[in-house]
Amino acid sequence: MQLIESVLFYSTIGLYFVSMIMYFIFVAVKKDGVAKAAMILQCVGLGVHTAAIVFRGIAAGRLPLTNQYEFATAFAWGICLVSLIFILKFRFKILGAFATPITLLIIGYAAMQSREIHSLMPALQSGWLGIHVSTAIIAYGSFGVSFVISIIFLLRDKLSKGGFLEQHIPKKEKLDLISYRSAALGILFLTFTIITGAIWAERAWGSYWSWDPKETWSLVTWIIYGVYLHLRINRKWNGKAAAIFSIVGFVCVIFTYIGVNTFLPGVHSYK
């Protein structure tokens, strides 16, 4: 079972990589057919990725969301899923050229982690695990997409001097709106993640909030996106400033996920 999972996992990386190259070719040769092929490859990649996660779950006999490898691969899955939804919903093909490299970076980080399957420690044996971690994946994926769109927002004027890109990159107002929609989805799910985490922590550790570094940095991330939402209401702050704040927010997300586990061990430091 683990062998199948390995094959599927590396096939996913290959498919995402080819999809990324196709998106780059689309930007270079300016042919819509190439973008369509890139999107199909990304969809197939997501399907194979889903199968890899399912096989991992079968091999482990539990939800595969408990260590750095499992969360990283699920995080990449979340970014890929949310980016595909936004590509299709907003007919925003060029988003793929920016989202697939981020997906590849995260799944590449997953590939560097230990892929051994360990039994769950008692604290992790809870029905809350699935809800808490899966909502975190959607939240992080949404923030990832908001981050990518914010980068496109900041680069738009430099990129879209030609007619083709002008046609394929939405106007700044729309980019700001799509980024906001993605961040809003992320905030909703992050709030749910924090609340379910607090309920679970109360049952497992006897305290629903104990200022553990992971809890604290989730709160910091939530506050940063809260500031983003408040600033966006102010017309002087929309656009560029909001985009910068969305990027800062995603840096916090990455620190909460990788930085905290690496530099600030606490009760969340499951190996």
Added chain:
Amino acid sequence: MTVLKKTWKFITSMKFAVILLIVLAVACSVGSVITQNQTYSYYSQQYGERGAAVIVALHLDDAFHSWWFIAITSFLCVNLLLCNILRIQSLINRTRKASEYETPDATFSEYPGVTDPEGILRSLRMPDPKKDGGRLVSNTNTAVLWGAWVCHIGVLLIIIGFALGQMTHREYVAYGVPGETLPVGDSGLVMTIDDFRIGLREDDTVEQYTADITVFHENSDDRQSASISVNNPADLHGYRFYQNSTGYAAKISISKSGEPIQENILCAGEFIPVTDLPQLVIYLNAIYPDYYMDPVSGPSTLSGKLVNPAYLYSIYYSGEILGMNVLMPEEVITVEDYEIRFTDPQNYTLIQAKKDSFTWLALIGGIVTMAGLFMAFYLKPRKVQAELEEDGTWTMYNKVYKRDTLFDEKMKNAVGGAGQGGSDAAD
């Protein structure tokens, strides 16, 4: 404007809220980076004398309970509360206005020359319009206007629930081995550990820690029993009991000139004075269940199974260390006339008992926050109105909320023409 008015305006402003949020985020980051609740010597080792002095002076060693952290959070609560109170009237007005025809301003997109406004409303899945002579108004999801307000109330409830819980909660820990009866702090409760089991998997990893406990009041015979394990606490006599952690304990037997004088259970990390010579103290540093002497790192254990136990102990006399060694089960420590033995190694369980009467308030706050966010983000406010012109056609107006131009694009497609205006936010 007087200073008082300026101050009032500032503390009720969004600008103040944003400043407080940023300061709070920075404060949380600092609190997470500096290890909390350590000794001065720890900080001086980590950050040097000057760094340690700064940390202690600024209460960065207990940042989340420091006066400045509480002050930031209190200011945030005041700001949230005042903003919410001040916004009520305006929200009521806006809610009322939402179903009425408005004089179109810059927040509306305009679509002239429409012949079938009701058909367009149907194609946009808008509710049936309110008709008033030559005017139509269709609006939906007005509740969204209250989303941020509800969310702020939720955050306030969380903070208040957490603060009250911190101020009033009672928390105790008690540890022991099966058969022991222990007081639960000064709660007036007594707990008997009936049994403690460690469930192991085939690969020797721990599947679960389970303790069977009975709890009763000191002066009452009302006994309540439960089996508790990690993730499965039990509510007994108003407290919630958690299986918190475990470790090793052993029986210590002390005899003098061959006569037994003392027998106790000693957990690893505990010390015990000899009853008739209190200056003589035995400290049980650690128990190794599957003892192994590592040539480099010293005493160690090969597994968690109690197959070859050994005891690392220290002996003190009047505060001075007499010796420290590893003792095997068959060995005896001899100090003058005293003989000391360790036997019956076993697991002890550490049980946490907690009462927090305000957890429910924080939970309600969480649910309200979620509801507010959902209202704010996923209920899309729509308002489309139309006015009959002299030439018999209708001019339709779409109110653009929160710079949401996506619905305006749908409107444009439905009408089949370009709208005018509507690029500014109505919020």
